[in-house]
Amino acid sequence: MSVQVHRSNPNSRRALVGAGVLLLVAATLPFWAPAGSASSWMREFVEIACYFTFAMMWNLLAGYGGMVSIGQQAFFGFGGYVMLMLGNFAGVNPFVAVPLGALAAGLIAVPVSFVAFRLQGGYFAIGTWVIAEVFRLSFANVSAVGGGSGTSLTALRGIDKATRETATFWMALACVVAAIALVYLFLRSKRGLALLAIRDDEVAAESQGIDVRGMKLAVYVVAAFGGGLAGALYFVGNLRISPDAAFSVNWTAFAIFMVVIGGIGCIEGPMVGALIFWALNKFFSDYGTWYLLGLGLLAIIVTMRFKQGLWGWVQQRRGWSLFPTRRQLVTGD
């Protein structure tokens, strides 16, 4: 009797084809969209792409790695600032500086982890917030990047608006695809299975020979890299950076919101969450404080009633899975 491990299912194969078509349509947007709106659509997409990438990384860290952090904005801002410094002071093309900023964020996650990993659970969450505050205050005191009030990305001054926006748009598209692909492939690999084992029961996983410490560090670094990528990209689009904007806890708050509403621990969840967030943002953000209040209440209610988020609820009801990472044992004779 032979046993096979199956991963994809008819729904996921259809989804893959659909995604491919969607990607093609999106990539050619600058060419077919009506003149006036192309610019604003692209800007909106870049913004939501940053939110989404950041949320995916937070999901990887918390939903799969089991490490709930309220301090990922440290890497978001760090990536942004490194990109800016490379662009303004080292003459590096900002679009090239984006992945470099991400790399820097990934690298600095290593020493940070020495401190952060001393804590567990809820204490880990708040500890990471403290670390993010240290990042913020540090950058706020460096006058070379404008101190507390921040500075502008001057390195892009020479390029015309249309080209800049199109390039940023494509970069954002690439980031979204890369983020999804990275997480999906990682989880399908043997390391991904190890990660799920750790999440469920650390002690048991260790007794099976899994290097728990190494895995957690790997996930933390990857999440930091992704966070830095989102940050660097955001500020290429935004052109102006400041410590309060770069290291604001709101980034993590929104990421948590998207992941929790959409569904934690699965890939489709943050996608659903990001779409809902974008829609809410578009229609209600004019209401300022009431809007934020509403978001907070929504997060509370969804957490209490739909523990698995909206996608998780659908998944339980219908068994749908577009990005299946579960392995099914199929016995064949």
Added chain:
Amino acid sequence: MFGVMRLTNTAQGDFIILGAYAAIASLGAVALSPWVIAALLLPLAFAFGYGLQRQVLNSTLGRDPLPSLVVTFGLSIVIQNLLLQLFSADPRSIETEGFNTQSISLPGSISVGMLPLAILAFAVAATAALQWLFNRTQLGRAFRAVSDDKEIAELMGLNAHHVYALATAVAFVLIALAGALQAMRTTVSPSDGPLLLLFAFEAVIIGGMGSFWGTLVGALLLGITQQIGFRIDPGWGIWFGHIVFLAVLLVRPQGLFPKTRG
């Protein structure tokens, strides 16, 4: 709250600010001394904390720290924006008719402010009260038993949900007290909450988890560290406190007077 039920209340600082604003608002409505208002707020806080735990927070408890974190985080956002809506972003405070400027003269021409002294007295009294509550009362025994082994505690007849709610109620009495004192000491604005949370957290880690006196010592050390930082350069005051916290975490992660096991 963390010791008894492993619940991380990310909104703790915001609840303190909420308490401060409640005191400020009541002062505006009723013509009583601020100290009387603060005393009246305490039983209200007790009831509020009990209700909050039973209705909202009890359902978030479990092995996974995420639900309680998300819900309290959501509460933090709700409180901040509610206060912003009701009171605007202008800083407010409680007038104590000059109490906050009075001082005692000590030998060596050092003068110590009356209000800071009073706050220190409250802190010491509160710590002693908590210590007594946990170690010498039946309720404290219930707290410890339920936190050790919820299943067996229920076997003895203890109602875990009720015990948790009482723990939160006690916590909220302290939160209300802290809020009133904070408003007397300095100005408060709706977004001050998170920083207070971080300070409280740092004090617990520096002092050692599971020890009430340890937390008091940790808080004093943190305060002194921040003041030293402020003296060196105003921009680095709080940063310096954070760095010392991280240093303690690196060098002696269990804190100065640790008591709990993990």
Added chain:
Amino acid sequence: MTPLLEAKGLTAFYGDAQALFGIDFQLTAGEMVAVIGANGAGKSTFMKAVTGLVKTQADGIRFQGDRIGGLPPGEIVKRGIALVPEGRRLFPSLSVEENLAVGGFSKRPGPWSVERLFKLFPILAQKRAQPATSLSGGQQQMVAIGRALMSNPTLLLCDELSLGLAPIIIKEIYDALPAICAEGMTVVIVEQDVALAQQVSQRIYCFQEGRVSLQGRSGELTREQISQAYFGISAEEAPHT
């Protein structure tokens, strides 16, 4: 005579996994009954089901004629059932005396008190203020038994008293049982040591894979019968018990 405790067709689940498949069990007041069986046979699950730590169907168990299935543990303790849990499970943050005091939270009228327990187990009086988990295994078992007795139960359930203890300590603990039973207490013990169980109890139930495989008076059951019921194989094939 109405049985003190009666289970009919009792089932119990851990999530989706069924652990008990229709247990029939009867206990009259004043008896000492032993439950034996291999690991995983369902003995502890049965204890937990009786005390409400594991959910069962509402009419699966009757105590003194009343249905207790599905009631919360606190309720069941108030009615007079106490459990000495497997592995003792004392409260580490509490002293010996405090552990006993918590046991008395659901105090019912009866002869047991902290002083009386200290007379039964004198060594505990000496260590009353120490953290309960700093005591030796045998002493901790005494605290666990004492804690259960503090609620003055009519039925005492003891889950694997001898687990991890040296033979001389086991003897000491079992020697104290008659003093407890003399008051008219009914006792059920779960034991891995079959010989000990036969020695101490009047009747035996043997569990196997969530079912009762044998029951009878301790003196009347043969080694062959017990082996068969315990392991499902004959005495010649069984490892020496």
